[in-house]
Structures are given as C-alpha cells and as structure tokens.
Amino acid sequence: MDRQESGMSRDAAAWLAALRDLEIEKPLRIMNVCGGHERSISLAGLRKAIPDNIELIPGPGCPVCVCPEEDVYEAIQIALHEDVVLVAFGDMLRVPVNVPKREPRSLEQARAAGADIRPIASPREAVDIALAVAPRIVVFFAAGFETTTAPVAAMLDEGVPDNLVVLLSGRLTWPAVAMLLESESPGLDALIAPGHVSTVMGPEEWEFVVTRHGIPAAVAGFRPDTLLAAMYSVLEQLKTGRRSLDNCYPEVVRAGGNPRARQQLDSVMEVYDANWRGVGTIPASGYRLRESFAAHDARRVFRSYADDSRKRVGEMPPGCDCARVVLGKIYPNQCRLYGVACTPRKPIGPCMVSDEGACRIWWSSGYRENLWEDRGEAVSRA
Ligand code: SF4
Numbered sequence: 019m020d021r022q023e024s025g026m027s028r029d030a031a032a033w034l035a036a037l038r039d040l041e042i043e044k045p046l047r048i049m050n051v052c053g054g055h056e057r058s059i060s061l062a063g064l065r066k067a068i069p070d071n072i073e074l075i076p077g078p079g080c081p082v083c084v085c086p087e088e089d090v091y092e093a094i095q096i097a098l099h100e101d102v103v104l105v106a107f108g109d110m111l112r113v114p115v116n117v118p119k120r121e122p123r124s125l126e127q128a129r130a131a132g133a134d135i136r137p138i139a140s141p142r143e144a145v146d147i148a149l150a151v152a153p154r155i156v157v158f159f160a161a162g163f164e165t166t167t168a169p170v171a172a173m174l175d176e177g178v179p180d181n182l183v184v185l186l187s188g189r190l191t192w193p194a195v196a197m198l199l200e201s202e203s204p205g206l207d208a209l210i211a212p213g214h215v216s217t218v219m220g221p222e223e224w225e226f227v228v229t230r231h232g233i234p235a236a237v238a239g240f241r242p243d244t245l246l247a248a249m250y251s252v253l254e255q256l257k258t259g260r261r262s263l264d265n266c267y268p269e270v271v272r273a274g275g276n277p278r279a280r281q282q283l284d285s286v287m288e289v290y291d292a293n294w295r296g297v298g299t300i301p302a303s304g305y306r307l308r309e310s311f312a313a314h315d316a317r318r319v320f321r322s323y324a325d326d327s328r329k330r331v332g333e334m335p336p337g338c339d340c341a342r343v344v345l346g347k348i349y350p351n352q353c354r355l356y357g358v359a360c361t362p363r364k365p366i367g368p369c370m371v372s373d374e375g376a377c378r379i380w381w382s383s384g385y386r387e388n389l390w391e392d393r394g395e396a397v398s399r400a
Contacts, residue, residue: 049206055245103155194300
C-alpha cells in the first residue's frame with residue numbers, strides 16, 4: 019500500500035483491492051458527469067491508484083461551464099441597465115463572456131462598474147434580499163443542473179415576494195450523456211452516474227445508458243469508497259458481459275428520487291431544447307419557467323438583452339478548449355492555455371472559474387504539467 023492509499027478508508031482500500039483483482043487488461047474509459055465526483059477522484063488520487071489501463075474521464079459535470087454566453091451576457095446587461103439587485107451563486111460572478119475590451123466581461127466587472135450584484139449561497143438568501151430591498155426588483159440569475167434548479171422551483175412553488183424574478187439557466191444532465199452516446203465517438207465504456215442528481219430525479223434517469231446503449235452504469239456518492247465501488251461495478255460488468263444500473267449510493271439515492279422535488283420542478287418549469295456553451299443545442303436539456311410563473315420570469319419582466327449573435331456554437335474565449343473538456347474529449351491539461359495563460363487566479367474560460375470545473379479541480383489537485391503537445395482527438399492518459 020503506497021502513501022496515497024494509506025489515507026483511504028478500509029472500505030475504499032477493499033474496493034480498490036477488488037478492482038485490481040478483476041485483472042482487466044483492455045484499456046477502458048469510465049466517465050463521470052459530476053464536479054463533486056471529479057473533485058473526489060482528483061483529490062483522493064484515484065487516477066493513480068487504479069490500474070494504468072483504466073481511464074477516469076471528467077465529462078459534462080459543471081453547470082457554470084455550460085451556461086450559455088448569451089445568458090451570462092443577459093444577466094450582465096440587466097444588472098447594468100435596470101434598477102435592480104442581481105443575485106447569483108458565487109461561481110457565476112467571474113464567468114467571462116466575449117465582449118469588446120471597454121465593456122464589463124463578467125458580473126464581477128459589472129459590479130465594479132457600479133451594478134448592484136451580490137453573491138448568494140441559497141435561494142433563501144435571494145428571498146431575504148428581496149424582502150429587504152422591496153420594492154426594488156431582485157433578479158436571481160439561477161444557473162445549475164437539477165440539484166440547483168429543484169430548490170429554485172421549490173422557492174417559486176412555495177411563494178416569493180412580488181419583487182423577486184428569476185433569470186433561469188437550468189439544465190438537465192442526462193441529455194448531454196445521451197448526446198454523447200448517440201454520437202459517432204462517445205468516448206466512454208462505462209458511466210459513473212451522479213449521486214446528487216439521482217437523489218432528486220431517481221436513478222431510473224440513467225437506465226437508458228444500460229438498456230439503449232449497453233453501457234454499464236453505477237450511481238456513486240462522493241467518498242472514495244463509493245466511487246471505487248461504482249468503478250468496480252462497471253468494470254465487473256464489462257468483464258462478465260452482465261449489464262445493469264447499479265446503485266452504489268443506496269443510503270441517499272432511492273427509487274423514484276424525491277417525488278416532492280420532481281413535482282415542484284414539473285409544476286414550475288418546462289423542459290425545452292437548450293443551448294450549452296461551446297456545445298450547441300441539446301434536445302430536451304433545459305428548464306424554463308412556465309407561463310403561470312411569468313410574473314417572476316426575468317425574461318418576460320425585462321425587455322430582452324439576449325444577443326442572438328452569441329448563440330453560435332463555439333463561443334468560448336479565444337484559445338479556450340473548455341467545450342472539449344466538458345465533453346470528455348481532452349483532459350484539462352491538454353488545453354494549450356492550461357497553467358500557462360489560464361490559472362484559477364487569472365481564468366480564461368469557465369472551466370477554470372467554477373469549483374465544479376474540471377480545469378480548476380485539476381489545478382487545485384496538483385496537476386501542473388501542460389500536456390498540450392501530446393494531445394490528439396482521443397483522450398490520452400494525463
Ligand atoms: S485551461 Fe482555461 S482556457 Fe483551457 S479549457 Fe480550461 S478554462 Fe479553458
């Protein structure tokens with residue numbers, strides 16, 4: 019047992035030993051689609067602990083990274099040009115958009131230019147601020163996957179002050195995986211499904227990975243033992259040919275998910291074909307507010323500041339390969355700017371801004387070598 023492994027729990031060490039005992043010889047790729055998973059994998063050093071032929075690929079697990087540029091731009095413009103308080107989760111404040119140098123390129127810069135923009139940590143804070151500043155309008159720029167969007171739906175369903183409106187940029191996780199699996203080169207042999215999303219939506223959302231595509235999948239939590247259990251499960255499936263959706267996070271993830279949260283999502287929001295930054299439109303992958311919540315929809319309350327020219331595919335900052343990182347096509351340190359021009363102190367793209375972004379997670383976990391010279395179309399081991 020090396021130094022890395024000596025820090026593991028007994029359960030994690032046992033799963034690691036079982037995984038090694040499978041003696042898989044083929045090169046195989048396991049994708050995760052959750053920033054929390056990627057952080058645990060990187061911080062615990064799981065990539066180095068498992069056999070060399072098994073790759074752990076970070077996939078579409080960062081909602082801030084895929085929040086379309088036109089939505090961030092719209093939030094900036096509303097904050098600059100309307101008499102409002104704009105609140106957003108902290109990560110969003112530093113996400114850059116492409117604008118001429120003289121214009122604010124992030125919410126943080128818009129705040130420096132005089133806009134009233136405040137970071138929040140929960141929907142409850144948005145309500146508290148709305149109550150405190152009434153009758154001024156508070157715009158809650160809410161970007162996130164199901165786990166973030168469900169509390170926003172609950173907030174609206176349970177009633178909010180008249181002066182609180184939502185600029186929603188909600189996304190569903192599974193359609194991005196479906197898009198990858200339906201593409202010519204999915205780039206994964208197995209999937210670790212996200213624990214928190216499954217807690218809300220139910221593990222059944224990931225059944226299609228197994229039934230439609232024959233790819234093994236296992237839901238995992240965030241500790242190394244549950245992640246290693248999920249890795250063992252999918253590798254064992256690949257070895258034996260057996261296929262199933264395994265739940266390696268049963269203490270939290272239950273069949274059917276959270277019925278109340280799902281019902282609130284359904285009553286407040288509808289699903290539509292949504293744009294993902296740098297990726298393009300993914301069918302049935304976005305949440306928007308239903309007509310019955312029009313009075314709290316920032317897009318209906320304010321004239322649109324959306325700029326259609328920003329909806330084109332590939333609107334990452336010049337040189338930023340975040341879209342390919344998000345889709346698991348390259349590792350973060352295979353971007354030419356990684357650690358060279360782009361670091362957490364001076365991020366170029368959203369993947370280095372967000373705590374859930376793979377570039378930031380890798381940098382924080384100690385991956386400092388830039389492997390851009392080595393990159394090809396396929397992911398090579400970092
Ligand atoms: S290292 Fe920076 S520039 Fe490169 S993909 Fe990541 S966020 Fe974009």
